[in-house]
Amino acid sequence: MKEQTIFEIIHNMDKVTNNLIIQWNKIFYENLGVSHILVLGHIMENGKSRPSDIARVLGLTPPTLTHLSEKLVQKELAIRLEDKSDRRIIYLGITDKGIEIVKRANIEGQILRKNLFEKLTDEERLQLLNIYKKLNDNRN
Template identity: 40%
Template sequence: MKQTSIFRLIHMIDQMNNANIIRFTKEFPYPLGVSPILVLSELKQKGPQRQAELAETIGYTKGAMTSIAEKLVKLGLAERLYDENDRRTIRLQITEEGKNAFSKAQDVGKDVFIQLFEVLNEEEIEQYLLILEKLVQGIKDRNQ
């Protein structure tokens, strides 16, 4: 692949991602980015967890996870649960408002992607899907 082609590809991916993030941010009523939404997803799926577990599962540092947890708690989207037997053990739990926020994030995200792909016809969508599947397989093959 020519060097100019790879940089053009990277630039186009960045433009697409930035445009989608801006669109999502404008439509999503909570002051959250992707990272806190991923945390809400984990909490909704798996229930209360220690911040260290969340950090490891999602791939964040403990410091970043502390910052995300603080933001979620301040917004009322998560709450801290203290272990009665060991007050040092603190787990994060999603609240009802957090479940609502996560649901809204899914709806807005889906709308953003529908708007993104509506410019493609069925054949182009199939081609794009095949390319993505090939890229994902290449990542899996390298990680084995």
């Protein structure tokens, strides 16, 4: 594969991703980024979690997660919980307000994806899904 082609692929993938993020930010008026929603979504799916575990799973640095969690707690979308057996251990939990935000964000995301992917045929969507699965397969 020619080098130029690899850079064109990467550039176009980035453009699609950036365009989706820009569109989502325009319709989702909560002053939250995609990373905030990912953190809330992780807690919603997995229950209360240690920030270090959330950071590892989402591929974020611990300082980034600290910054994100501060805003989530400030906006009353998440809460800090102490471990009853070891007060040094802190968990992040999600509030009812946080659950509602995740649900709304998912609905908005579904609308954006529908608008984006309706340009593709069913066969093209399946091909794209298989390509992304293959690219995300950690077994080399």
